[in-house]
Amino acid sequence: MTLLQRLTIAIFGVLLLFAINVVSFAIGNNTIRHSLDAVSDAVQGQLNASALRQSLDNLHKQLLVLVTLRESAGQGISAAEADRTRREIAGLRDLVERMERNTSDASLPVHGVLARETESLFRDWERLLLDLRRPLRRGVSIDELKASYGSTERALAAFEAAMIGVSRNEGQQVETTGKVIGRITIIVFLSSIFFTSFLGFLLIRHTNESLRRLREGTVRIGGGDLDYRITVPGGDEFGQLAQAFNDMSDQLRRAVQEVHEAKEQADRANAAKSSFLANMSHELRTPLNAIIGYSEMMVEMATEEEDLAAAELTGDMQRILTAGRHLLSLINNVLDIAKIETGKMTLYLESFDAVEALRELAATMHTLAAHNRNTIVIDVPEGTSAPIVSDQTRFRQIFANLLSNACKFTANGAVTLDVTPFVRGGFDWLRLRVRDTGIGMTTEQLQSVFDAFVQADSSTTKKYGGTGLGLALCREFCTLLGGRIEAASEPGRGSVFTVEMPVDAAALPVTEAAAPARSDAPAPERARAEAGVPTVLIVDDDADARELSARVLRAEGCHVLEAAGGDEGLRLARERLPDLIVLDLVMPGMDGWEVLSVLKDNEETRDIPVVLQSMLDARDQAFDRGAAEFLDKPVDKRRLAATLERLAPRDRSGHVLLIESASPARDVLVEGLREQGWYVSSTEQAGEALAIARLSPPDLVLLSLGLPGDDVVTLSEAIAHNATLRQVPVFVLAAADGEADARERLASALDRLVVHDPVALESLLEKTGRFAAEAPLNPRPR
C-alpha cells in the first residue's frame, strides 16, 4: 500500500467520525425541538383548561343563582341578560375548540371527551336560558344542571391531567436526548484523537523504519558493498525508492565489473605486449648477433689472410644471408600484424592450385623438418588438384607458419597435411588440415593460441623461441580470405590445425574482406550507401541461409547487413534504414510476422520493401500483411536477384565494356565494378565487343592484353577507327612484362592508353571509381 493510500484512508476515517458526530447532533436537536413544542402546547392546554374551569364555575354559579331566584321569586331574566349569557357560552365553546390545538396524538381522545361533556353542559345551559325567559315553564332542574356540570368538571380534570403528563414526558425526553448527544460527541471526539494518533504512530514508525533501512543501505552501497540489497516492507514509495537503489547498485556492480574486466584485459594485453617486446628484442638480436659476428670474422679473415680464397667465405656468407632472411621475415610478420590491426592489409586474389602450392611449400621446408628429424607428408592422392581463387602469398604464409610450428614442436615424428573439398551454403570449400605428433597443448593453451603476442606460455618462448605472431597472423589471413582456422590438441599426443577456405574468395567483396573490423566501422558503410549502392538487411536465424542470400546480394553489388534475430533486425532497420529487407519467417523468439508488423507500424521503416522468405506457403498472408514479395526457401539465386532489381534498383553511373577472357579474376573485377555502380557488359570476343559498343556505346572500355591471338590489335584498331569509340577512354589490363610487344603495338593504335596490372584489383577499382566521380555520366536504363 502506498503512502498516499495510507494518508487518504486516515483522512477519510477522521472525516467519517466527524460526520457521525454532526448527524447525531442534528438528529438530537430535532428531537429536542419537537419535545419542547409538545411541552409548550401542553402548558398552553393547562392554562386554557384553567381559564375554562374558572369561566364554567362562574357561569354555573350565576345560573344556579338565577334558577334559585326564579324558583323563589318567580323572576325571569331579561332578553339582554340571556343574550349576554349566550355569548359567554359561545365564547367558551370557542375556547374548548381552540384547546384541541394544544393536544397531542395521545391527549386527543381526552379532549374529545371534554368537548362532548362541555357541549352537553352548554346545551343544558341554553335550554335553561330559554326556560328562564318563559315564566312558569319548568325544564331543566337544578339537579340535572349540577350533574351535567359535575361530569364536565371531571372531563376537564382528566384533560388537565393529560396535559401535565405530556409536559412531564416531553421534559424527560429533552433531558435524555441531551445526554445521548453529549455522550456521542465525547465518544467520537475521543475516538478521533485515538484513531489519528494511532495512524500517525504507524505512519511515523513505518517511515522511520524505511528511512533507517534506506540510510543503512546507501551507506553500505556507498561503502562499496554492491551486493547489499535494501529490503523495505510493502510496495509503497519507500519500497520503490529501495528498489531504485537496488537497481542502481546492480548497475553500478555491472559497471564496476565491466571496468574491472576491461582493466584486466588491458593489463593482460599490456603484459602480453611487454613480453612480446622482450621476446621480439631477443628474436631480433639472435640473428643480428650471427650476422655481426660472422661479418666481423670475415673482415678479420680478409685482413689477416692475404691468400684467402673467396670460396672459403661462401659458407659464412650463406649463414649471414640465412640470418638476414630470418630477420626480414620477423620484421614482415610484425608489419603484417600492424597492417591488419590498422585495417590496411590488401589482398591480391588470383587463381592457383592449392595442392601444388602446398607441395612446393613442403619442399622448401625439408631442412626445417630434418632439423628435428621429422617428415612432412602431403596426404593427397597423386594427380589431385584443387584450383582456388585466393591470395597466394597469404595462403602460403598460413601453411608455412602451420608447418614450421608443427616441425618446431615435434621431434622424430610426422607432420601430415591433407586437403578435402566440401560444400557449405551452396558454395565450394576446402578443408586443409595440418596434423603433428608433437608435444601438443592443454585446453588453456588452446584458448589463447591464436591471440597475438601470446605463446602457449612464456616457458615455450624460452624453449622454442618465436615471436608469438605466427598463429595470430594465420587466423587473420584466414579471416581475410573468407575462411577460418581452428585448433585441436592433446598434451603429448600432438595438435591438429584445421583451415577452412572458400574455393572462391572472390565471392566475398574485396573491400569488405580487407577490412577486419567491419562491424565496428559504420562510417565507410554509410559512405557506400550514399554512393548509390543499395543496402540490404538480411534477418535470418540460420547462419548458412543468411550467408547464401548475402552472397547472392553481394554478387549483385549490394551492401549487405546481417541480423541473426528479430530484435537485432529491427535495430539495424531503424539505425541504417536499408533499401530492402529480406526476412525469414520462422525464427526463435520474435518471428518474421512480428518483425514485419513492427516494421510496418513504424513510420521510419514503413516504406522499406520487405521480402519474406519461408519454406511454409504463406504467400497470401505475406502480401496481406504488407510484404513486397514472398520467396520460397531455399533461396533461388535468380529470383532473389530479380526481386532485388525490382524493389531496389541500383543507380547506374555508366556503362563499362570489359573485354577479357573468362576467369575468376574477371568475375572479381565485374563484381567490383558493379559495386561502384557501373553497368558492366563483358565479353571475350572482339566481334561481340564491337557489336555491344554499337548497340550501347560504353563510357569506359577495359581491354585485357590476355586475349588470344591478334584480337587485341584488331580490336584496338577497330576502336581507333570507330567514331564513337574513339572518344571513349580505354584502360588496358596488362598481365605481365612478356606482353610488352603487344603493348607497344597497341600504343601505336590508341593514342589514349592507360595500362594497368590486373592483379592490383583494388587500385584499378579506385581508378574506375575516380573516373566515374570526375566525369559524371548519364544514368542509363538497363
Place this chain on the structure above:
Amino acid sequence: MTRILLVEDNEMNRDMLSRRLARKGFEVLLAIDGEQAVTLTLAERPDVVLLDMNLPLKDGWTVAREIRADARGRQVPIIALTAHAMSDDRARALAAGCDDYETKPLDFARLLGKIAALAGARGAPPP
C-alpha cells in the same frame, strides 16, 4: 691454453662464436643445452664459461645456480650472454652467480677483455 666452455643452443651463433674464439687461440668446448652445460662444467672445469641464458631443458639462471651449488664449480668464472636486453636481466644474471654479463649482438673485443680478466684472475695463462 685457456679453455672456454661455450653454452649456446642457436646453431649459427654457436658456430660463429666458437670459431672466432678458436681463431683467437682458445680451446673451445661446446654445450647445446642446460643439462650438458652443468655436466661439462663440473667435469671439465673450464677456465671460463660463456653461458647463453635462453636454453632448452634448463635455462641459464638455473645452470649458473647449479654450478655454484657444487664445490667443483664454485670457482669457475661464468659470463652470461643474452639476447634479452632488459635492465633487470643483468641483475638477475649476477644474482644467479654469474661473474659478468654481455648482451647480443656481442662486442667481441670487450668479451675478450672480460674473458682475459676472469681467466687471468684465476691464474690461467692468457693465450
